[in-house]
Amino acid sequence: MYPNSPINQQPSQTEDDSTNNSGGTETDSTINDQSGSQDGDDNVPITDSPDDSQSTGDVHQNQPEVPINTDVPPPPHVNEVDHEADGDYVWNSSDVIDVRLNGNSITVSLASAATVDGSKVTIKSAGTYRLNGSLTDGQVIVNTENKETVRLILNNVTIHCSTSAPIYVMKAKKTIIILQENTQNYVTDGNSYTVDSNGEPNGAIFSTSDLTIYGEGSLNVDANYNDGIASKDGLIIKSGFITVVSIDDAIRGKDYIVIKNGHINLNAGGDGLKSDNTENVTRGYVSVENAVIQITAGGDAVDARTDFIMNSGQISVTSGGGSSNNIVAGNSAKGIKAIVSLIVESGTITANSADDAIHSNGTITINGGSFTLSTGDDAIHADDSLTINNGVFVITKSYEGLESAVITINNGNIHLASDDDGINLAGGNDASGSIPGDTFYSSNYHLYINGGYIYVNANGDGIDSNGAITMTGGQVIVDGPTIRMNTAIDHDKPFKMTGGFLLAVGSSGTQIAPPQGPDASSTQYSVMVTFTSKKPAGTIIHLKTNSSGTEIFTFKPIKEYKTMVFCSPVLTTTTYDVYTGGSSTGSITDGLYTGGTYTAGTKTTSFTISSIVTKVGPPPPPF
Secondary structure: OOOOOHHHOOOOOOOOOOOOOOOOOOOOOOOOOOOOOOOOOOOOOOOOOOOOOOOOOOOOOOOOOOOOOOOOOOOOOOOOOOOOOOOOOOOOHHHOEEEEEEEOOEEEOOHHHEEEEOOEEEEOOOEEEEEEEEEOOOEEEEEOOOOOEEEEEEEEEEEEEOOOOOEEEEEOOEEEEEEOOOOEEEEEEOOOOOOOOOOOOOEEEEEOOEEEEEEOOEEEEEEOOOEEEEEOOEEEEOOOEEEEEEOOOOEEEOOEEEEOOOEEEEEEOOOOEEEOOOOOOOOOEEEEOOOEEEEEEOOOOEEEOOEEEEOOOEEEEEEOOOOOOOOOOOOOOOOEEEOOEEEEOOOEEEEEEOOOOEEEOOEEEEOOOEEEEEEOOEEEEEEEEEEEOOOEEEEEEOOEEEEEEEEEEOOOEEEEEEOOOOEEEOOOOOOOOOOOOOOOOOOOOEEEEOOOEEEEEEOOOOEEEOOEEEEOOOEEEEEOOOOOOOOOEEEOOOEEEOOOEEEEEEOOOOOOOOOOOOOOOOOOOEEEEEEEEEEOOOOOEEEEEOOOOOEEEEEOOOOOEEEEEEEOOOOOOOEEEEEEOOEEOOEEEOOEEEOOOEEOOEEEEEEEOOOOEEEEOOOOOOO
């Protein structure tokens, strides 16, 4: 193989799997990551956007400087501020007020702090309250005038309310639900609520103000009316074991959802995690770190009105019934969706989605992480730009693999399979026609490949750019289409290749849509071979020098093919022989052999390189 090429490089992973044992006890505790609270609404509107030796050589040798990509906009502002503050998780045990839930009645240890009306308790003052016991059909309400925090310690409680939110924060500066360690807590509601003029409350745990969930206990929410856990302001999950089953959205934080740790399992008829503030550009975001999250959603598993930020952790999602399911026109069933920007620093994402697995109406930046994606539409889609700086990607099923107006791949290990185009710049001409093309808002379509390892198995075009392609490094292997109207590589503007390794096989194309590869603007030699007849799937292609018999590559396509495009620093102005068939005793990875011995098949053709681009064989058929 290519010992110094990206095929043998493993992207660095800096995933932090450590946990924060915050605990849910009454002893004093402090927090390490502190960000000041920010209240208020700026009311800023948001708009949608819609060698001739046995070695085959080092693909990075003589690699030029990477060109500056001027097509990609500067990184967007990332929303990161939340309401967590010093002292949130600190309280004095002597100040705790006990609230005993006795089925159909309630007792409070400090009568002046709360009022009781049968099976309904209304907390009137800030402070720390410990809830014990169960309510058959009752409610815990927080309605305070104080400008201080209310803490609710759930200590093996079961609360059911048939006509409203079992836990309802009507008014408070901030409420923190504390899950006592080693406890199981249950909150369930009915399928019909009595609501106010604003349609509230509409969640089993509902807050009109900032809400935090913290502790090492368990919280189980069964929401039969609408949402599971909802905050009209911000929502922080600091820790805890949380399970939500909901008719509509599982967890909704209008201003933001910030998950700092915990184990979260969601099953939602609507969206899994949702932040939907449309009035303020500093709101409507979802942030994840350290947590382990599993989501099954009828709609989007994660829906962020502005940004999605993942710094670490694990997310596994199934949306819209999974990749084999068809979605109703107009519905959205994406894995992870962010309208403005989506940023992944590290972590693990597994998605099985009927719609796009990872989607942004704006930009996507991936700096690391591990991704396993299966989707009925695009695996990773960004309207404006997609930048991959590192990461391991396994795309087992997709309509199109990577799609954006501008795609930049600087590093990473990418394996993808697609029903149509593998890598698509600007939607392209979708051959299968089952899914409509996407709308893009830029005409500067461009694919930049500066490093990394990319393997594409596409039934449509392997790489389809409605603009230009620039490749300065990396390794790309394409098992392309068998249908003539599609080719392994298709581009409308120049394909300039100045470094790296490219090997692509596929159909013959037509005179209207001929197979393509690097052009005369390149500084590396390339060759395109068109065979006189189709070669069956599994027929080896072997390229060697004519004079010394040095092997350049041995490759075994997985589908029938008629053309081969090859560009590499190892090509020089000499004569080469092409063999098809035969066998090899080497090790094979993505069709490419390393080591071993090649037993010759049939010598198909020879060619001599004398110019940057060499074409061998007959032209494509008219149609």
